[in-house]
Amino acid sequence: MNRAISHRKDDAVEFANVSLRLGGRTVLSGISLHIPANAFIGVLGPNGAGKTTLMRAILGLVPPSNGSISVLGRPATRGNPAIGYIPQMHGASPGLRLRGWDFVAIGAKGHCLGLPRLGKAERADIDRALDLVGARALARQHIGEMSGGERQRLLLAQALIGRPQLLLLDEPLISLDPHRQQEVVALAKTLQVELGVTVLFSAHELNPLLEAMDQVLYLGSGQAALGSVDDVITGPVLSRLYGSAIDVVRLKGRIFVMSGSYDVEQGAHQHDHDHDHAHSHEAHRSHADHV
């Protein structure tokens, strides 16, 4: 394997000439990146650009077809205990009558064989994780009766078990209203700073992450761009990633990525909500926000 770029000590994740394929389709081709440690990275890009695949590759679930990935100085392998992860939600078990505490607890040493009994250390770790996300009160509630925002908090607590150095949060804002979105982003940012960890936070929209992000990783057309918002969110860079002419419009501290007169992020967002009628009013509301 040709490692074009040598590892730097302060990298959380390093991609060296990485290509990722998924079901015969090349999602990312020949990407080299240094994702710095102790930073909040917003992962953006159109639907199908490979945000989830990139995270699954870091987790060692999608082996690169070319190149190499190293995570915290070691090759990416499955079951890396140094990574915490929130998978994209698939409407996690509505009606599940399991208390919040027990739901978080299934992640504690969940890969070990035997009866799911917990020792003192694991119990303390679960309580600590719940405290960190301010979810002590949720511990006694049923997971099936929680709102999307509350469930997201518990998933974050679950991701924190085992004290990971790297948090991969895959679209945690989906189906949350703008107010809850801000809460989740602020919480992730607080954790990133207080625990000194690296957060990769993928989202459909740029604006909710603007204040929290240290850097943005924008994916599109098999390419990737990593850097500060000012460096990456520009017409030329995004035109390359979208494969069409993109204008970047800044307005009152917010940024709109436009293709002609069409807001591409909003389009992706809207499309996603088409599958979820229960939340379509939220999409409309946030759409109206932008008009």
Add this chain to the structure above:
Amino acid sequence: MPTMFDYDFMRNAFAAATIVAVLAGVVGYFLVLRGQTFAGHALAHVGFTGATGAVLVGISPLWGLVSMTVAAAIGMGFMGEKLAERDVAIGLVLAFALALGLLFLHFFTAYATQATTLLFGNVLSVDVGTIWILLAISAGTLAVLAVISRPLLFASLQPELAEAKGISLRLYGVLFLVLVALTTAECVQIVGVLLVFALMVGPAAAAQRLTHSVAWGVPTAGLLALLEAWLGITLAFYTDWPTSFWITTLSVAVYLVSLLSSWIGSRGQALLSLRSDTI
């Protein structure tokens, strides 16, 4: 006046029902948790073919059931997600399994009662030899379930996260379905192919409504199944109505009660939180 325990067949029935009900309740809890209740139903149908086929070639229907359900479980486990969206294909395979079973029975007219026994169960005809086999299968199944319970729980409730933590979803999916297959084969002895839901799903679903942790839910499921089976046999003895009818009726009744109680519980909680809000 003789009590029901004065009869050998009643003692056997209670012993067999005890062994099977506990297993069905416990395995059923995980089945309901994983949202795979249909798999239990499907395995029972396929088992019917195995049982009738076994009768045809002259071996015990229990072994036919076990081998057929386990083979089907392994097949289903490896197909995995691909099966999820093929309800027409699955439905047809199940119909064909029953039809094939019917054909096997047709060739074996001497066993006219065999069909009813397999379809609806007959716990009153279980002999001592069968009880020992049921006990062995049950003990083995519960032992394996205990060993894999922790990763199985993780894989069931948070599959993507479990996978990221190094758990093979396919391995545990297949292993668990094999346990379900063995449980199904046992349930058929008590309630028959068509009423497996009564022992495996009813008590487990009720237990999930009545409890809010796995540590309480699993024993509750086992206990409910056990009580339903015992009471069902008792009622059958005194009414002379079929045991499977009573067990199924109790299973449905307990589930309805659990729905009611969790509804009342959530109303109560809503009231409480309302009150604490105003304070």
